[in-house]
Amino acid sequence: MPIPTEDTDNSASRFCKIEPFSLQSLFSNISNENCLRTQNDHSILYLYNYLNHLNCTKIVIEQEYVDRDFLDDFASYYVKCFKEYRRFCRRIHFFTQLDDNELTSYLEGSGDPVEISGKLNKAYLGYLVAKPLPKAIIGRTVLIPWEDTVTSGDDVSQKRSIRCVREYGANLAGIELPVEGLAFQEQDKVMAACATSALWAAFQLTGNLFGHSQPTQSEITGYATRFYQQTRPVPSTGLTTSQMSQAVRGVGLEPEFKEVYSRTTEEGSGGWRYNIPLLSTCYSYLRGGIPIILASLVKGIGEHAVTLVGYRLGETGPSVSDIRLFDSEADIELRGSRVIKFYAHDDQIGPYSRLTVQPGVEVANVAPLPIELGSDWRTRLGTSTTFVPMSLIIPVYHKIRVPFISAYHLATRMNFALIKAMSDTPVEWDIFISSVNSYKKEISGRSDIAANIRENILCLSHPRFLWRARAFADDIEVCELIVDATDMEMSFQLFNLNIFDEYLLELLREMPEDVQEVLEEDATGIGRFLLEVIRKKIA
């Protein structure tokens, strides 16, 4: 017996139908009778191509789906319009393969539920909620990242690394379908602008990570416009960076605000200053699974916000070194500087969309800046354009008080000792935020660490959040600085130093006088305190 369709008078017809996956079937099920979009719309094509790459062959459509987020927007706005909008959405599930007859048998009670559940789970790619609106039809969408993506453990050069993912639980006719991804949805320009959509996606993850409630888009607009709003907040015309920071505080987190470029009158600066090492800073939070809101100027178009959820490291990194641009005297190498691409939830493109790190180019008479991000965006004339990264808002738990740059500061002193000690070996630092649980979990799974160090790490009481600054010499992890992320700026934040390499330990025991003197005479005091820690470790 075939699966019920909309045309049959079967009660199951109100529930779901199965169709082969194609651009036409995708669009016809996402759209509705009032839809103003076409199947050649950029974001529809993006979704189609994304799912095609995942080898999607079948879709299952739940005809009447109540979506929490849309229901909240509906109750706040759409229900009060004279024109009638539906409150039910459709939910479309995507599968690599699906036997229509098996699902029918299951619904009729003649199939083996365990067997079909196992098959569906294996083939499941995620779901999309289609909103019954004229334009913003793509609601909560959770899709798995493409295969060959690193989601935990160490990175691999040239592979996507998307760590800002969590598990979502879908349920199709009683069959549980867990999916690991990060929810995405479009702005509707009523309850949400791009900033709201970007915050919504970030809160989907931080809610799980830091334990706060996950607000709907209308709740986010409420948090953001509670104190400062010149014009009416709804329909939404966008949020300022201050309002976005206010929304972060609204869910109980703290906004770590970083401006990428700032004005300066310093001679030879060209009027601007590169205020943070952008790539390494983003890497340090994304590697720890914390999403970042990136506010940018899209040349020739306007201002836009996206949620950064991942990155890709190259073998050598982009042609412009972010760390040298930030600090021309620095002789430290950072793994984060090798980021060649970011992956972002961009509500105008789609989930996990690509931003390529590149030197600036002049577009629409906007002068180039040293680091810009190439995108899939096109100007009104159809030419490609770039994002000029303007600011980052990183939603962090209130106890994460020490920023990346302080961990970097500490690492520069240890780097000085390392590069002098191992004079012919390139040293690279991998600096990222971590929770103590993630840190100990990783250490517990490693067999390359000496028993005494391993025991010390696993049994020592650590701060809840820490910066790990891991030094690699010729790809061998030689030592690690553990920086207390809950400490304060005006302090020596080093919590622990683990020296993994026996040869480095021997070298440090023979540290020359002039190296010790440089560390002792460091005006910040970091060098002197670090030297004391080293002396204790080599004793």
Added chain:
Amino acid sequence: MKEPGRRKGWVTKIDKEKELAKFKSTDKRVKESLLVSEESLSKMMKV
């Protein structure tokens, strides 16, 4: 593990003043980075 003998060992001479100047340059950039400029370029952004 690679043979530790591959690594040459300590450099023979260090220019103390130059190294301390590098530290100072980094300190200055870190300090500037920790300040959020009042002349923020993105202050008036609306996204």
